[in-house]
Amino acid sequence: MDSGAVDVLVIGGGNAALCAALMAREAGASVMLLEAAPREWRGGNSSHTRNLRCMHDGPQDVLVDSYPxxxxxxxxxxxxxxxxxxxxxxLTIRASSTCRDWMRKHGVRFQPPLSGALHVARTNAFFMGGGKALVNAYYRSAERLGVQIRYNAPVDAIELDDGRFVAARIGTERITARSCVLAAGGFESNREWLREAWGQVNGEWVADNFLIRGTRFNMGVLLKSMIDAGADAIGDPTQCHSVAIDARAPLYDGGICTRVDCVSLGIMVNRNGHRFYDEGEDFWPKRYAIWGRLVAQEPGQIGYSIIDSKAIGRFMPPVFPGVKAQTLPELARQLGLNETTFMRTVAEYNAACRVGTFDHSVLDDCHTEGLTPPKTHWALPLDTAPFYAYALRPGITFTYLGLKVNENAAVHFGGQPSPNLFVAGEMMAGNVLGKGYTAGVGMTIGTTFGRIAGKQAAKAAQRGAIHAAA
Incomplete structure (x- = not known):
C-alpha cells in the first residue's frame, strides 16, 4: 500500500527531527514526521534533556560572561x-550562538542556568520546563504550521536507488517523498546489538548490566539498515554517552534524576574495593559522561561512590538515599565489599591527600601525591562520619556509531553525498563526538544538524519537483 507523497519525510520524533521538520516547513515544503513512539512517549531522548551548550562572545540573554x-x-x-x-x-559551535531566537519563535522558553554544583552558568542555556517542554513546544509549532505527524509509526526499511531516497516502509505501507531526513536515534535500547558491541567477560555479557537512561524506542533499526545498504558509517559501536547512574534506576527512561553527582567529592571503588580512575580530573559537567564507560569496564559493571559528611550539601541530592554508616568498616559490610581491601584503599587515599584550599567551584589545589590513580582536585580525606555510598551502573543515553555526513548533513555512499537523503541527531553525532561528552553538546549537535538537514531536504525536494515537471 502506497501513501500519498510529500516533499520532505522526517523519520524520528526528537529534537533533531522536529528542528528538521520545522525548517523544511518554513522553507515551503510539505512535511510528514513519523514518530515510532506513541504520543505520550514522543520526543525520544530529547524529553530527558535540560539545556544546550552555546558559544557567545559576551553576555547574551540567559548566558553570562563569554564562551568563545x-x-x-x-x-x-x-x-x-x-x-x-x-x-x-x-560548524556546530558557531551555529550554537544563533539558534536561540529561532527556538523562541517556535515556543521554547529559557531560564537562567543553574549555578553552584553544576558549573554551567556561563556555557549552557537551560530550557524552561526542561526537554519535555521543548519537545511539546516544537510539536505545537509543527502542528500549527501544517506538518503531518504520525505516532506509532516505526519505519523498518528504506528504499534507495543508487544513493537516492525513494520511499520508507512501515510494514506493508510504503511512504514516498522527494527527500528524507533520518533522525531516528541510535541503538542504545537494542540489547542484542549492545551485546554484540561489548562482548563477554568471564562468560558474561557486559551489556546485560547496562541501564538505559533514555527512550526504549531507539532500537537502531534504520541505522543498521542504512549501514547494510552501503551508507558510510562513522564511530565505534562501544562509544556512547554513558553515565554512572544509581543501580536502582529503572531499565528505561530514568533520565536525569538517576544521576549521582558526588563522584568528584569522594572516591569510586569497584566491587573488589579498589579505586580505578581519577575522580577529580576535571569539572563534573566535563567528566560525568565518562563514568558509565569506566564502570562498564570494571568487574560486574558496578562501582561504588564513597563520600563522608563533608560532601553533603555540595552536590545535587540524588533521588534515592545512599547507604549510610557510622564507620567505614560498617559501610564496607553493608555494600558486600571485602572489608580489609576496602579499608586499605581508603587508608592509602587518606594518607596521600594533600589538602590545600578546598573549592569545588574551581580546579583547586587539594590533590593526592604518590597514589595511582591520582585524585587531581578536591581530594579530602574520608574521615568524618557518617559515611555514605551509592552503587552505580552504566546508564546508556545514546550511542555514537552513526552515518557519515558533510556540512549539508547529507548521507554518504562510497564517499559521495546523497542528493536527497539527510541525517541529524544521534544518527550522526559520532561525526562530532568520537568519544567523551561535555554537558549540553548533544542538543547542540541535534539542533544544528536538524536545522541544516531540514533546509537542505526542502531544497532537494524543490529540485525534485522541478525535475519532475521538466
Whole structure:
C-alpha cells in the first residue's frame, strides 16, 4: 500500500527531527514526521534533556560572561581526545550562538542556568520546563504550521536507488517523498546489538548490566539498515554517552534524576574495593559522561561512590538515599565489599591527600601525591562520619556509531553525498563526538544538524519537483 507523497519525510520524533521538520516547513515544503513512539512517549531522548551548550562572545540573554569559539572547541577537543571532525565541530559551535531566537519563535522558553554544583552558568542555556517542554513546544509549532505527524509509526526499511531516497516502509505501507531526513536515534535500547558491541567477560555479557537512561524506542533499526545498504558509517559501536547512574534506576527512561553527582567529592571503588580512575580530573559537567564507560569496564559493571559528611550539601541530592554508616568498616559490610581491601584503599587515599584550599567551584589545589590513580582536585580525606555510598551502573543515553555526513548533513555512499537523503541527531553525532561528552553538546549537535538537514531536504525536494515537471 502506497501513501500519498510529500516533499520532505522526517523519520524520528526528537529534537533533531522536529528542528528538521520545522525548517523544511518554513522553507515551503510539505512535511510528514513519523514518530515510532506513541504520543505520550514522543520526543525520544530529547524529553530527558535540560539545556544546550552555546558559544557567545559576551553576555547574551540567559548566558553570562563569554564562551568563545576557541574555548568551546578546546573543551570538545579535550573530551573527545581529538576524535572529532573539526570542520563539522566548528560548524556546530558557531551555529550554537544563533539558534536561540529561532527556538523562541517556535515556543521554547529559557531560564537562567543553574549555578553552584553544576558549573554551567556561563556555557549552557537551560530550557524552561526542561526537554519535555521543548519537545511539546516544537510539536505545537509543527502542528500549527501544517506538518503531518504520525505516532506509532516505526519505519523498518528504506528504499534507495543508487544513493537516492525513494520511499520508507512501515510494514506493508510504503511512504514516498522527494527527500528524507533520518533522525531516528541510535541503538542504545537494542540489547542484542549492545551485546554484540561489548562482548563477554568471564562468560558474561557486559551489556546485560547496562541501564538505559533514555527512550526504549531507539532500537537502531534504520541505522543498521542504512549501514547494510552501503551508507558510510562513522564511530565505534562501544562509544556512547554513558553515565554512572544509581543501580536502582529503572531499565528505561530514568533520565536525569538517576544521576549521582558526588563522584568528584569522594572516591569510586569497584566491587573488589579498589579505586580505578581519577575522580577529580576535571569539572563534573566535563567528566560525568565518562563514568558509565569506566564502570562498564570494571568487574560486574558496578562501582561504588564513597563520600563522608563533608560532601553533603555540595552536590545535587540524588533521588534515592545512599547507604549510610557510622564507620567505614560498617559501610564496607553493608555494600558486600571485602572489608580489609576496602579499608586499605581508603587508608592509602587518606594518607596521600594533600589538602590545600578546598573549592569545588574551581580546579583547586587539594590533590593526592604518590597514589595511582591520582585524585587531581578536591581530594579530602574520608574521615568524618557518617559515611555514605551509592552503587552505580552504566546508564546508556545514546550511542555514537552513526552515518557519515558533510556540512549539508547529507548521507554518504562510497564517499559521495546523497542528493536527497539527510541525517541529524544521534544518527550522526559520532561525526562530532568520537568519544567523551561535555554537558549540553548533544542538543547542540541535534539542533544544528536538524536545522541544516531540514533546509537542505526542502531544497532537494524543490529540485525534485522541478525535475519532475521538466
Amino acid at each position: 569559539e576557541e574555548e568551546y572547541w578546546q573543551d570538545l577537543l579535550k573530551v573527545t581526545s581529538g576524535i572529532t571532525d573539526e570542520k563539522l565541530a566548528r
